[in-house]
Amino acid sequence: MQGFNMGRYVPPDQDGLVSGNALNKKHPLGARAAKLASQGVLTVRFEMPFAVWCGHCPKPTIIGQGVRFNAAKKRVGSYHSTPIWAFTMRHAACGGEVEVRTDPQHTAYVVAAGGRKRDTGADDESLVSGVDGGFRITTDAERALQRESAFGNLEKTIADREQLLEAGERLGELQDAAARLWDDPYAQNQRLRKAFRVGRHEREREAVRTENLQDRMSLGIELLPGTEADARHAALIDFGGADVDSDLPVEKALARPLFESAAAQPGDAGQGKKETGSKPAGNKRKLKSEIAAEKRRENLVSEIIGNTRATLDPFLDFGSKDTPKRSVVIPGLKKRRIAKDVLVPDESPPAVNKADRVIVPVTPPNITSTPLVSYCSDSD
Numbered sequence: 087m088q089g090f091n092m093g094r095y096v097p098p099d100q101d102g103l104v105s106g107n108a109l110n111k112k113h114p115l116g117a118r119a120a121k122l123a124s125q126g127v128l129t130v131r132f133e134m135p136f137a138v139w140c141g142h143c144p145k146p147t148i149i150g151q152g153v154r155f156n157a158a159k160k161r162v163g164s165y166h167s168t169p170i171w172a173f174t175m176r177h178a179a180c181g182g183e184v185e186v187r188t189d190p191q192h193t194a195y196v197v198a199a200g201g202r203k204r205d206t207g208a209d210d211e212s213l214v215s216g217v218d219g220g221f222r223i224t225t226d227a228e229r230a231l232q233r234e235s236a237f238g239n240l241e242k243t244i245a246d247r248e249q250l251l252e253a254g255e256r257l258g259e260l261q262d263a264a265a266r267l268w269d270d271p272y273a274q275n276q277r278l279r280k281a282f283r284v285g286r287h288e289r290e291r292e293a294v295r296t297e298n299l300q301d302r303m304s305l306g307i308e309l310l311p312g313t314e315a316d317a318r319h320a321a322l323i324d325f326g327g328a329d330v331d332s333d334l335p336v337e338k339a340l341a342r343p344l345f346e347s348a349a350a351q352p353g354d355a356g357q358g359k360k361e362t363g364s365k366p367a368g369n370k371r372k373l374k375s376e377i378a379a380e381k382r383r384e385n386l387v388s389e390i391i392g393n394t395r396a397t398l399d400p401f402l403d404f405g406s407k408d409t410p411k412r413s414v415v416i417p418g419l420k421k422r423r424i425a426k427d428v429l430v431p432d433e434s435p436p437a438v439n440k441a442d443r444v445i446v447p448v449t450p451p452n453i454t455s456t457p458l459v460s461y462c463s464d465s466d
Contacts, residue, residue: 125160132157132173132186135195137204142182148204149177149184157186165190166225172198193223324382 096106113119118129131154138149155175163170168190176183177200184200197203224232268274296309372380 121158127158127160129156130159130173131155132159132175135186138184138186138197138201139204140177140180140182140184141201142177142184143180147179149201162187191223324379 096104096109100109107114113122115122115128121127121129134149134151134153134155137151140147140149157173157175160172160174161169162172170188170190172185172187174183174185182200185198187196187198189196292311296311299305300309
């Protein structure tokens with residue numbers, strides 16, 4: 087069933103003879119084809135394929151790529167059997183008409199009137215891509231003409247010849263430079279090896295030192311060579327002695343080995359030298375700063391050795407003075423508890439002999455609990 091008032095009504099006597107459009111003298115495309123029969127113009131929706139500078143605007147105005155217009159589509163020619171279409175549209179900013187045509191020969195669009203294509207420098211003709219960034223399609227006749235015509239071959243390869251000349255000049259310059267540098271290969275090789283030989287031994291010694299340091303410190307990372315900044319930074323760092331506490335000398339004395347070598351006791355070695363009275367030749371008096379630095383260094387070394395021994399030696403268990411001594415618990419053996427007398431804070435504990443000690447059995451206290459709620463029966 088046809089819709090109401092849609093212009094498709096066909097009377098029963100004309101049904102099957104003519105269509106609704108022919109009966110009402112209308113085109114299937116509607117108002118867009120109003121000029122199609124008289125002028126061959128069809129109104130279509132056209133999208134700008136690239137940016138175009140408008141030629142009618144008083145100031146330079148660009149029509150962006152992708153802007154859509156209601157364009158008049160008209161056939162203006164043909165390339166072989168392919169029609170050439172022209173799209174005429176009106177610029178809304180100035181009212182001027184811009185015409186864009188198809189180019190089947192180069193498979194592209196061309197601005198025919200009313201503006202010009204924006205040049206971005208990416209659509210120049212190249213020897214590989216052809217014209218306007220696309221491949222040029224040639225017919226059989228054109229290909230045969232190019233094969234037969236020497237002038238056509240010359241025009242086709244003129245750009246190649248210019249590029250070949252430029253490349254030849256560049257290659258000649260590179261060859262001359264290489265010939266000057268490597269005129270005597272033996273001398274060049276000797277000079278290069280001599281430059282590498284200068285720091286080779288130093289690099290080998292540095293590699294050995296780095297490997298030894300990694301083995302001593304158990305480092306699994308790559309160590310970079312030291313710089314002057316590292317040396318200055320290390321020179322500014324100084325380790326001072328720790329504050330002496332009341333318990334520290336005792337722990338240090340216990341941590342020191344019983345039989346210590348002479349190298350570990352710088353004070354004893356100095357006394358021995360004084361006793362002999364022999365004085366090394368050319369010995370100069372040290373400055374106070376040097377003596378203080380040497381003393382701090384010896385204290386640091388002895389402290390590190392003592393701490394290491396105190397940590398690793400299983401027989402050194404100093405504990406703390408505040409920690410009371412506990413008796414050794416033997417599993418499976420029960421002991422009786424000894425009753426302790428209640429002491430007054432101001433009084434001292436009396437002396438008790440072992441024979442006068444009384445053993446009292448410990449009984450658990452009788453704890454009575456008070457109920458939370460009282461009942462009348464409890465008072466009775």
